[in-house]
Amino acid sequence: MSFLGYDVILAPMAGVTDVALRALCREQGADICFTEMVSAKGLSFANEKTRHLLALAPGEDKVAVQLFGHEPEVMASQAAWIEQEMGESLAYLDINMGCPARKIVSKGDGSALMKTPDLAAAIVGAVKGAVQHPVTVKFRRGWGPDEETAPQFARQMEAAGADGVTVHGRFALQMYHGSADWDCIRRVKEAVQVPVCGNGDVRSGADAVAMRQRTGCDAMMIARGAEGNPWVFSQVKAALAGNPQPAPPTVAERIAMARRHAQLLQQREGRNIVRMRKHAMWYVAGLPGAANARGRLNHCSSLEDFDAVFDELLEEARLHGAYGQPDACAAMGKR
Incomplete structure (x- = not known):
């Protein structure tokens, strides 16, 4: 193949x-x-x-x-x-x-x-x-x-x-x-x-x-x-390859990846990383508090803006006991 x-x-x-x-x-x-x-x-x-x-x-x-x-x-x-x-x-x-x-x-x-x-x-x-x-x-x-x-x-x-x-x-x-x-x-x-x-x-x-x-x-x-x-x-x-599949990412791992994506964009494009908005929406879809976070993400333009929303989502995950849990959406391929 x-x-x-x-x-x-x-x-x-x-x-x-x-x-x-x-x-x-x-x-x-x-x-x-x-x-x-x-x-x-x-x-x-x-x-x-x-x-x-x-x-x-x-x-x-x-x-x-x-x-x-x-x-x-x-x-x-x-x-x-x-x-x-x-x-x-x-x-x-x-x-x-x-x-x-x-x-x-x-x-x-x-x-x-x-x-x-x-x-x-x-x-x-x-x-x-x-x-x-x-x-x-x-x-x-x-x-x-x-x-x-x-x-x-x-x-x-x-x-x-x-x-x-x-x-x-x-x-x-x-x-x-x-x-x-x-x-x-x-x-x-x-x-x-x-x-x-x-x-x-x-x-x-x-x-x-x-x-x-x-x-x-x-x-x-x-x-x-x-x-x-x-x-x-x-x-x-x-x-x-017929090998066991890796475990789906936890909520913490998903947020960490979103942060890295934003950081890489900032390194390439400077402080204004408005294009990160759509990516951020996809990363957080289905996570606890994501529905309320969408409005704030739509107004983010800098790495600091995105980090603040990601921090809030991590805290929301902790409150729901989901911080270290696999993301159900990713596990089911519904993304």
Whole structure:
């Protein structure tokens, strides 16, 4: 089981897979992490905000990068620029053909490319011809309900030169509602010779084992299951290896990880770490006092602000006798 040498991968997520989360997920066993997805058009304008997304964390050796766009020439030129700039730090390039967000698909990017497979193939061919690193494609089951096109689409991407494909088992119009159809991943696996990475609804070690058994996928990509839960990677790696899974984190360990995440962000971005708000919400979900803490977290902007709320949550856990207890939410994979 291997996808370009990697078994368990942190998916690219806009506004989520920052340098801090990547560092914590690698510590917990992720084989490779994606940066946040990057706009090829933004890079072509030499947009510093866009280029900042490609910055590595201290000590980070390799990352994968996902590009989105719909113009073959622009995608190819910016893929070549990324390869030149990142050098040995680049593991491989992925082309986003799966993002269902309205602001992405309205421009013909992301999962909208599943409706124009010839253009999608032209993009893959152009990027593949412009770089030396492997090029993969991430897409969904299809555009709308009862329109599963993933197996055929995968064959077209393979024919265009893709070195591997990642399949999310939902239709684009589903967004993130309902359940991912893992049987679709199996059908894609049966349709192509290149390695296939499965994506969708892996939130625990048991989920990972079930996906592998049901789909035969070569690797798996974890997205929302890692939000506020870097431990999912240690659980998945243990389960796939047939080893006992690590105990779920205690409340104290969960708060400690949230603090580290905030500290890493501060080291990278300075005192204003507003982007930590969403991460903090995920870390504390389900903990005693979390409902009351959400309002305060929404007004935090500095490490000191977050630490104050974390301190209150620890005290709440002590009052409930839950300080050293495993977090039930994480244990059940409900995150």
